[in-house]
Amino acid sequence: MAEDGYSKFLSYLQNAEDTTTESYSSNGTSKHNIVENGSVQILSPDEEDADAPTTYTRSELNISSRRKQLSRRASTTEERRNPFAEREGNALIWRNVNMTLSTKQGEKKLLNDVWGEVPPGEITAIMGPSGAGKSSLLNVLAGRSRSTAKLNVQSEIRMNEYLVDPTNIEVRKQIAFVAQDDSLSFTATPREAIRFSAKLRLPRITTDNEIEELADRMLAELGLKDCADTMIGGSLIKGISGGERKRTSVGVELVTKPSLVFLDEPTSGLDSFSAMQVIKVLKKIAHAGCSVLFTIHQPSSDVFNSFDRLILLNKGMVMYQGPVSEVPEYFARHNHPMPPMFNPADWIMDVANQYSQEQLMKEGFFCKDERNMPPAIVPSGNDELLDSLGVSRHDDISEDEWKHVGFETEVRLLFKRELIHTSRNKKGVGARFALTMFMSLLIGNIFFGVGGSSMTDPSEFNSHFGAMIMVLMMSMFGTAMPTLLSFPEERPVFLREYSTNHYGVVAYFMSRLANEAVITFLQILVCLSALLPVLLSIAYPLVDLQSNFLHFLAIEYALAMSSTALAVLLGCAVEDPTMATEFLPLLFVPQLLFAGFFVRTDLIPPWLRWAQYLCALTYGVRLALLAEFGDCANDDSIFPNLCAELLDANDVKESETSLYWGVLWTLFFVFRLAGLTLLRKKSTKFY
Ligand SMILES: Nc1ncnc2c1ncn2[C@@H]1O[C@H](COP(=O)(O)OP(=O)(O)OP(=O)(O)O)[C@@H](O)[C@H]1O
Numbered sequence: 001m002a003e004d005g006y007s008k009f010l011s012y013l014q015n016a017e018d019t020t021t022e023s024y025s026s027n028g029t030s031k032h033n034i035v036e037n038g039s040v041q042i043l044s045p046d047e048e049d050a051d052a053p054t055t056y057t058r059s060e061l062n063i064s065s066r067r068k069q070l071s072r073r074a075s076t077t078e079e080r081r082n083p084f085a086e087r088e089g090n091a092l093i094w095r096n097v098n099m100t101l102s103t104k105q106g107e108k109k110l111l112n113d114v115w116g117e118v119p120p121g122e123i124t125a126i127m128g129p130s131g132a133g134k135s136s137l138l139n140v141l142a143g144r145s146r147s148t149a150k151l152n153v154q155s156e157i158r159m160n161e162y163l164v165d166p167t168n169i170e171v172r173k174q175i176a177f178v179a180q181d182d183s184l185s186f187t188a189t190p191r192e193a194i195r196f197s198a199k200l201r202l203p204r205i206t207t208d209n210e211i212e213e214l215a216d217r218m219l220a221e222l223g224l225k226d227c228a229d230t231m232i233g234g235s236l237i238k239g240i241s242g243g244e245r246k247r248t249s250v251g252v253e254l255v256t257k258p259s260l261v262f263l264d265e266p267t268s269g270l271d272s273f274s275a276m277q278v279i280k281v282l283k284k285i286a287h288a289g290c291s292v293l294f295t296i297h298q299p300s301s302d303v304f305n306s307f308d309r310l311i312l313l314n315k316g317m318v319m320y321q322g323p324v325s326e327v328p329e330y331f332a333r334h335n336h337p338m339p340p341m342f343n344p345a346d347w348i349m350d351v352a353n354q355y356s357q358e359q360l361m362k363e364g365f366f367c368k369d370e371r372n373m374p375p376a377i378v379p380s381g382n383d384e385l386l387d388s389l390g391v392s393r394h395d396d397i398s399e400d401e402w403k404h405v406g407f408e409t410e411v412r413l414l415f416k417r418e419l420i421h422t423s424r425n426k427k428g429v430g431a432r433f434a435l436t437m438f439m440s441l442l443i444g445n446i447f448f449g450v451g452g453s454s455m456t457d458p459s460e461f462n463s464h465f466g467a468m469i470m471v472l473m474m475s476m477f478g479t480a481m482p483t484l485l486s487f488p489e490e491r492p493v494f495l496r497e498y499s500t501n502h503y504g505v506v507a508y509f510m511s512r513l514a515n516e517a518v519i520t521f522l523q524i525l526v527c528l529s530a531l532l533p534v535l536l537s538i539a540y541p542l543v544d545l546q547s548n549f550l551h552f553l554a555i556e557y558a559l560a561m562s563s564t565a566l567a568v569l570l571g572c573a574v575e576d577p578t579m580a581t582e583f584l585p586l587l588f589v590p591q592l593l594f595a596g597f598f599v600r601t602d603l604i605p606p607w608l609r610w611a612q613y614l615c616a617l618t619y620g621v622r623l624a625l626l627a628e629f630g631d632c633a634n635d636d637s638i639f640p641n642l643c644a645e646l647l648d649a650n651d652v653k654e655s656e657t658s659l660y661w662g663v664l665w666t667l668f669f670v671f672r673l674a675g676l677t678l679l680r681k682k683s684t685k686f687y
Contacts, residue, residue, distance in 0.1 A: 080206050081213040083221070083255055087289040089120020090159050090174075090259045092141065095369050097155040099136055099145070099316070110136050112316045115369035119309075120259070123282050123292040125299070125324075127345065128313035129353050134295040135180070135264055137313065141293070142177050142262045143167040144499075159260075163376040172499055176258035178294075180265050182249040183492035185417065186234030187424040190224050190248040191215055192417075193232065194255050199413055200502045201256040204405050218255045221281050222247040223274065236427045243270045250278055253500065254285055261285065263294035272300045279303050304345040314352045319365045334363045410503040414511035422519060428482075429519075436478050436526050443470050444542025451544035455632050461642045467543045468628050469597060472620055475556045479520045480563040480587060487571025488580045498683050505680040512568075513672065520560045524553060547627035555627060558664045559620030563591070565671035566616070572679040591617040596650045616667050619660045622652045630654060 079085040099111035111133045118124045126134045139145035140155055143166030147153045157164055164171050184193055194215045202211070219228045224247055232248060233239015240248070250266055266282070267275035283306060286292045296303075310327060312320040320330060327348060328338045338347045351360075360366065422429050447467035453460040494508060540549060567587055574580045592598065594615040601612050612618050625647055632643035634654075647653075 080202075080210045081217075083214050083218045083257065084284050084288045085257060087257055087259050089289040089291050091117065091119055092157070092159055092260060092291055092293070093117040093373065094141060094155060094157040095371070095373075097137065097140055097157075098153070099133070099140060100152045102150045102152070110316050111140065113369070114313070114316070114318055115371070116311050116318065116321050118260075118291045118293045120289050120291045121286055122308035123279070123286045123294070123306075124309040124311060125304075125307045126293065126295045126311045126313060127297075127299075127349070128319070129349065132313040132352075133316040134313055136316075137311075138262055138264055138293070138295055141166060142175050143172040144177070158376045161374070161377050163378050169499070174258075174260065174501075176253040176256060176261040177496075177500060178249050178253050178261070178263040178266055179496065180268065181492070182245045183496040184232050184245065184248060184252070185421060185490075185493050186232050186237060186239065187421045188232055188417070189229050190232065190240065190244065190251065191219060191228040192420075193248055194218055194251045196413065196417060197252040197502065198255045200405055200410060200497075201500075204409070214255055218251045221277075221284070222251050223277050224248060224251065231424065236425070243274050246270060247274065247278060250281065254281065257288075258290060260291050261293070263292070265295050265297060267296060267299070267303070272303070275299070275303055276306075279306050298349070299345045301343040301345065304343065312348060312352065314360070314366075315357050317357070317366050319352060319360065320348070334365055336363075404501070407504070407507055410507035411510050411514075414503060414507060415514050418511055418515040419518075422515065432478070432482050433523065433526055436474075436523055439474050439478065440526070441542075443467070443474060447543045449542075449544045451546055451628075455638060455642060456640065458642060461646075464628075465597075465646060468545060468624055469595075469621065471540070471543065471545070472556065472559060472617070472624055473592075475524050475560050476563045476591070476617060476620070477588060479523055479560040480567040481584065483516060483564045484567035484571050484583065484587060485577055485580050487568060488574050488577045491575065495683060505676065505683055509672075509676045509679065516564055516568075517561065520564060521557060524556045524560055545628060546631075547624070551627050552624065555620060555623045558623075558661070558668070559616055562616035562620075562664050562668040562671070563587075565668045565675065569671045569675040569678065572675045572682065591615045594618050595621050597621065600649060601651055613663065614667065616664055619664045619667075622650065622660045623657070623664070625650060625652050626654055626657060626660075 094117070095113075095115040097111050097114040098109070101108045101110055114133070114137055116124075126137060128134050136145065140153055141157060145151075145153055146167050155166075157166055159171075166172060166175070188196065195211055198206070198211045198214055199208075202214075206214075219225055224244060227240045227244050231237055231239045232245055239245075246266065246269055250263065253261060253263075261282075263282075266278050270278065282292050282294070286308070299307075305324065307324045309322065310320060310324045311318065320327065322330070327344055331338060331348065331351065336347075336351045338344060355363075357366075447463060447470065450460065450463040450467050453464060455461060455464075497503065498505065498508065540552065545552060570583045570587060571580060574583055590611060594601065594604070594612040595617040596612075601609065601618070604612070629643035629646055632638060633641065633647050635641070635643075
């Protein structure tokens with residue numbers, strides 16, 4: 001089956017090996033084996049039978065130098081401006097790929113000894129009936145599927161001559177992956193999305209002008225010129241069409257000049273012209289040296305005939321694998337000649353769907369992997385593996401300009417995008433601020449002027465205290481709730497970008513923090529005062545609170561930041577916005593219970609009392625009580641002194657003011673750090 005294509009591919013491998021081998025030994029004809037300690041044994045022809053072959057360490061052999069040189073090919077500005085600049089491809093080869101699902105009825109094989117390869121310079125399509133295992137195979141190869149309690153995944157995958165574990169995040173980052181669902185920031189335009197990807201993923205030597213031209217050329221190739229500056233859109237904002245969004249996702253990955261690209265149904269939802277446009281771009285990128293693998297449903301005959309290779313899956317097994325040009329002849333040889341004037345893609349799918357697996361096996365389909373491959377090298381670590389892939393972002397590379405952009409650039413670009421997102425997300429952010437204003441007005445009117453009322457009348461005094469608590473709670477809930485909901489909402493974009501090497505978790509976290517710090521401050525300001533000066537304020541002057549405005553603002557801000565930190569921690573823990581809403585009570589109810597105004601904290605059972613130290617509201621309330629009632633509590637001329645009684649009832653001591661501030665900001669740091677750790681753990685673990 002597919003002998004020509006396969007032998008061409010083996011010869012590619014052989015060449016790759018020969019070249020590598022040449023760097024091992026001067027005569028260029030040696031063979032190498034891997035020995036247990038990770039070193040490489042060299043056997044030259046006349047030494048093959050010798051008892052003790054010479055063993056070298058990898059660094060002695062300078063195994064990666066060839067690839068490092070090749071990775072720097074795109075060194076002229078013209079090459080850097082060209083999204084289709086020549087590159088060194090990475091051949092992907094796999095065999096024994098098995099995926100087994102354990103169910104109550106027994107074990108179900110989703111992938112059964114699947115084998116194949118994707119040579120550089122060619123585009124390879126995976127086709128097959130629905131449920132055949134196309135996406136499952138792509139996900140295993142891309143490291144996006146791993147064993148769980150119910151799912152057992154096994155595979156033997158190599159990139160070039162190296163055995164790789166694609167679930168290793170460092171390997172995954174080398175694979176450009178276009179998923180079926182387009183996880184793009186909905187407020188960005190196609191041009192901005194492509195530019196963002198290029199800026200963060202291309203070596204820092206690439207100038208802004210070069211990136212601009214790269215983005216322009218990519219947009220033109222994908223037929224996105226007309227909508228280049230329209231927002232991508234989503235459920236809140238109407239944006240570009242589904243097909244344009246799909247092409248933008250493709251552009252975002254291809255602009256980084258990858259050497260290996262996987263695409264899950266890149267043409268779904270596209271008309272035949274747009275589908276052909278995408279395939280043409282994939283072919284162009286393949287001709288530049290890239291290896292392209294994608295799943296596809298029902299391609300037109302033009303699209304089908306433009307593929308180089310085909311992997312036809314049927315019920316988790318390889319029914320055909322080889323050059324597309326050999327498909328008609330192969331099917332004819334196995335009793336299924338293609339009728340004239342038929343779309344070959346439809347024909348092979350008809351055969352796969354109509355006949356049972358047993359019948360097709362009898363007819364000679366589903367042949368076993370009979371490739372005789374040279375032994376794979378087991379990389380001794382990530383560095384050796386990445387060097388072998390031509391990745392130039394290691395400490396041993398002296399020229400800074402070839403490295404991935406630095407941490408500050410990541411934070412700056414992310415922060416800028418967050419700000420643009422906030423300014424364009426008028427519905428989301430507008431609703432947040434409008435709601436804050438409305439609630440401030442409501443509270444301000446209900447508690448109108450109570451802050452200036454008598455300090456000795458118990459009912460008026462209680463209203464004063466109630467108003468202060470309401471203002472605190474409103475700012476706390478109003479800032480924490482949108483944060484809790486927005487984190488899982490933006491999660492798919494983050495995970496896609498993180499797993500495709502845009503930026504690190506810390507950079508993402510820092511930029512989010514900076515953005516939240518600004519938004520939270522503005523929101524608190526709106527709640528307390530519509531605009532500075534205080535004359536135009538809402539809740540604060542309407543209620544006529546007595547404390548110093550800036551002092552009260554600082555307390556509210558610290559409380560809001562601590563609460564949003566807890567919201568971020570919960571947001572990192574949950575995977576979707578619906579689940580996040582289920583978590584809302586966990587964010588607020590304990591805060592109310594431990595704040596001390598429903599029940600004195602010293603009356604809470606001792607085994608539960610520790611939880612008060614995790615509740616920011618407890619300390620926010622204590623600081624606000626001191627700010628609002630501290631002076632009157634110290635005034636001996638007032639009798640009965642309700643202020644002193646209130647502070648006493650809430651266990652508030654003026655001498656502990658610094659402690660309250662300390663706990664409030666410590667909670668902020670602890671929750672933020674826990675959130676960061678959780679996000680990092682989750683993001684490296686699974687896509
Ligand atoms: N994690 C999983 N848990 C349970 N079943 C799974 C899992 N992943 C895949 N499957 C099952 O494996 C089979 C193959 O799924 P897959 O999505 O790979 O098919 P496909 O060929 O891409 O189908 P389609 O063309 O309809 O998208 C399906 O029956 C699917 O339900």
